[in-house]
Amino acid sequence: PVLVVDYGAQYAQLIARRVREAQVYSEVVPHDISVEEIKHRNPAAVVLSGGPSSVYADGAPQVDPALFSAGVPVFGICYGFQAMISALGGAVEHTGTREYGRTELEISGDGGTLHAEMPGHHPVWMSHGDSVSKAPEGFEVTASTKDTPVAAFESVERQLAGVQYHPEVVHSPHGQEVLRRFLHDIAKVRPQWTTSSIVDDTVAAIREQIGDRRAICALSGGVDSAVAAALVQRAIGDQLTCVFVDHGLLRAGERAQVERDFVAATGVRLVTIDAVDRFLGELAGVTDPEEKRKIIGREFIRVFEQAARDLQAEAGEAGEQIDFLVQGTLYPDVVESGGGSGAANIKSHHNVGGLPDDLQFELVEPLRALFKDEVRRVGLELGLPETIVHRQPFPGPGLGIRIIGEVTADRLETLRAADAIAREELTAAGLDRDIWQCPVVLLADVRSVGVQGDGRTYGHPVVLRPVSSEDAMTADWTRLPYDVLERISTRITNEVSEVNRVTLDVTSKPPGTIEWE
Ligand code: XMP
Numbered sequence: 001p002v003l004v005v006d007y008g009a010q011y012a013q014l015i016a017r018r019v020r021e022a023q024v025y026s027e028v029v030p031h032d033i034s035v036e037e038i039k040h041r042n043p044a045a046v047v048l049s050g051g052p053s054s055v056y057a058d059g060a061p062q063v064d065p066a067l068f069s070a071g072v073p074v075f076g077i078c079y080g081f082q083a084m085i086s087a088l089g090g091a092v093e094h095t096g097t098r099e100y101g102r103t104e105l106e107i108s109g110d111g112g113t114l115h116a117e118m119p120g121h122h123p124v125w126m127s128h129g130d131s132v133s134k135a136p137e138g139f140e141v142t143a144s145t146k147d148t149p150v151a152a153f154e155s156v157e158r159q160l161a162g163v164q165y166h167p168e169v170v171h172s173p174h175g176q177e178v179l180r181r182f183l184h185d186i187a188k189v190r191p192q193w194t195t196s197s198i199v200d201d202t203v204a205a206i207r208e209q210i211g212d213r214r215a216i217c218a219l220s221g222g223v224d225s226a227v228a229a230a231l232v233q234r235a236i237g238d239q240l241t242c243v244f245v246d247h248g249l250l251r252a253g254e255r256a257q258v259e260r261d262f263v264a265a266t267g268v269r270l271v272t273i274d275a276v277d278r279f280l281g282e283l284a285g286v287t288d289p290e291e292k293r294k295i296i297g298r299e300f301i302r303v304f305e306q307a308a309r310d311l312q313a314e315a316g317e318a319g320e321q322i323d324f325l326v327q328g329t330l331y332p333d334v335v336e337s338g339g340g341s342g343a344a345n346i347k348s349h350h351n352v353g354g355l356p357d358d359l360q361f362e363l364v365e366p367l368r369a370l371f372k373d374e375v376r377r378v379g380l381e382l383g384l385p386e387t388i389v390h391r392q393p394f395p396g397p398g399l400g401i402r403i404i405g406e407v408t409a410d411r412l413e414t415l416r417a418a419d420a421i422a423r424e425e426l427t428a429a430g431l432d433r434d435i436w437q438c439p440v441v442l443l444a445d446v447r448s449v450g451v452q453g454d455g456r457t458y459g460h461p462v463v464l465r466p467v468s469s470e471d472a473m474t475a476d477w478t479r480l481p482y483d484v485l486e487r488i489s490t491r492i493t494n495e496v497s498e499v500n501r502v503t504l505d506v507t508s509k510p511p512g513t514i515e516w517e
Pocket of ligand 1: 393394395396397437472509512513514515516
């Protein structure tokens, strides 16, 4: 792999993704990794990421100069670039000036390998205090900026290079090309990480792990469990059984999407558990959001557990114990829970965490090395429908936490109808990729007066909650075009008899969360 050394900025994962966009497999490793360990991993190259520190700060993470004579190609970015310069004998100065944001890069000479034939001046994204004033002996300086005499350096012969700016962000329009040139032209790494190679390698690894034994997988209707299941199905066919729990809190068409479209695309063996009455029974009379969430989570595990036991019993009679549970854990979860390798750091999937001890499964996590965009590409490669592959986030507790008040079958029907209209119109307007998600919330205990036709109505409001976000940690309300809002509003009030008012939530997160409960 290419190892991306994380100096504690938020950029390491992004760099790792960009390396993969250059079709080279990458992993994030912590900055305290030793040169010995790095050599042991036999990396094709090492990328030193940016970080918040000054190289002169007390306790600033240093780069062991031994790395540069280890015979491994190294690319330094921002802090990594400065740490590299100072370890190689160049000069980093505490200038007191800060360069932050969009800056003009000036290419020197022919631009070397990294910047050849690029516009002589072009924008890059900067974020640093200290500046490199002198490159180490034997290196070519290929770019500068107004405040930084040395903004890029390289030695093709020694396979070492670096840039002061952040090539990984979109505000550096030539950044991806620079990274690609380092990987392909300086480090001479062959671009082999393609979607089809991911599929082939993962399928082979799953076969190796599971052999002729059996596995189960809980499908949620979401992207991750669907792609994980599809990969395992491709690897072991009918040795996999998928379980889909219909808790009655799904949106219109979602059960059909799994039962019909997903099965048609994959040929997976699927058991659907119809648990609608059970969930509604448990939710009767409950209005507190946390209590709803607890009940839904608890019942989900109970139902899945029972299904697993039943399947286990069936398989057991045939002498075919089920040994494996498939989970859709993604690479960012693995990195964030501190693991790179090693099974100790597994963060269990939200939907099926906490299975009891007498149901002991070995985990199969086919997406453990993948970022979300790679998961989607793998899904498409496996022939999964767009509706599943590009599905927007939808909470595990489903519509249960979008009805403010008690959850009943009638209210679910009302909300489902309103939600379907909003989704249809957003899709028709081509807005699905622009918004993160758009919950529709039913204020079931609120009524207001309206007029429809000649009659007075006394119906419920729904709230549209369109949000834009990168990661759901923060979000802004999306400025939807008025004509789209108008179509949604007109259709909902005409077509959903219980609803006589459509309102728009214009709160960012924070202070509001995305969901209302
Ligand atoms: P909040 O409401 O916390 O939501 O701003 C952030 C994101 O998480 C989704 N969400 C959930 N997803 N199980 C899930 O799988 C849950 O219990 C859950 N609650 C919220 C929400 O839709 C949004 O994308």
